[in-house]
Amino acid sequence: MSRETLSNTTMSSSRDRLYAEVKSDIEGFLFDSKVAAVFEDMIRRSVPGYGTAVAMTGVIAASYAQDGTNLYDLGCSLGATTASILQYQQAQHCTIIAVDSSQSMIDSCRGAVDSGDAGDIQLVCDDIRDIGITNASVVVLNFTLQFIPVDQRLGLLQKIYAGMVPGGVLILSEKLAFEHQQQQLFTDLHHAFKQANGYSELEISQKRTALENVLVPETLEQHRQRLRQAGFAAVYCWYQCLNFASLIAFKSGSTPDATDDE
Numbered sequence: 001m002s003r004e005t006l007s008n009t010t011m012s013s014s015r016d017r018l019y020a021e022v023k024s025d026i027e028g029f030l031f032d033s034k035v036a037a038v039f040e041d042m043i044r045r046s047v048p049g050y051g052t053a054v055a056m057t058g059v060i061a062a063s064y065a066q067d068g069t070n071l072y073d074l075g076c077s078l079g080a081t082t083a084s085i086l087q088y089q090q091a092q093h094c095t096i097i098a099v100d101s102s103q104s105m106i107d108s109c110r111g112a113v114d115s116g117d118a119g120d121i122q123l124v125c126d127d128i129r130d131i132g133i134t135n136a137s138v139v140v141l142n143f144t145l146q147f148i149p150v151d152q153r154l155g156l157l158q159k160i161y162a163g164m165v166p167g168g169v170l171i172l173s174e175k176l177a178f179e180h181q182q183q184q185l186f187t188d189l190h191h192a193f194k195q196a197n198g199y200s201e202l203e204i205s206q207k208r209t210a211l212e213n214v215l216v217p218e219t220l221e222q223h224r225q226r227l228r229q230a231g232f233a234a235v236y237c238w239y240q241c242l243n244f245a246s247l248i249a250f251k252s253g254s255t256p257d258a259t260d261d262e
């Protein structure tokens, strides 16, 4: 699909009640049609700071997008990040390539797309480990790397780095793990955030079980080290809300001289 534009950032979404009833057998979490149908509500009520992270991704992407390059949204789900990139984007002759391995997500995303003239968008249903990354000035992994097996994360980041032009940036948003007592503290606060957003104890507990070994969070330091190992010259954490954070990583030739923000 090409020469299409996301019509708006607001997609209709039903209330997430997927884990509201007792389940005798809790299967591993899947991005299937049931999740796609409630995803917008689910992520907004589950990820503290999600709205800010997505909106700022568009602002940051616009600051580094280069004329005539590709802007990738890897693990695009329903296209919220893609829409944010599109909203702020000013560079000329860019193609936004939004990729997700879930057919249900891509189908719903496509439903929010119509013909327009604000930019070029390609919606691709594929595994981000299998696609080529080329001529990229911006690559976004918003809450997606955490679903890639840990031992395959470096290879993916190396591929992304190799496909980026000088001056390119990677925006990486993830759920974090922490050392020692900070883990319990932030887990409790995340729990409180979900309760405040209307999730019951049962929903929180059953969803946590479903995500075990599916979403594998790592510490900020593990992400920093891996990004440097993949070749990125400078890495900064530009946002954190409880146990969710977003990093920006620069391919050399881009920006600051510093090696990282420690």
Ligand SMILES: C[S@@+](CC[C@H](N)C(=O)[O-])C[C@H]1O[C@@H](n2cnc3c(N)ncnc32)[C@H](O)[C@@H]1O
Pocket (backbone or CB within 6 Å): 031, 043, 054, 074, 075, 076, 077, 078, 079, 080, 081, 099, 100, 101, 102, 105, 126, 127, 128, 129, 141, 142, 143, 144, 147, 148
């Ligand atoms: C938490 S959602 C991402 C949210 C989205 N980036 C946003 O800003 O709203 C994770 C997405 O990554 C996708 N995903 C997980 N593993 C993938 C893979 N190996 N290749 C492509 N997409 C993948 C899932 O289907 C899901 O839609």
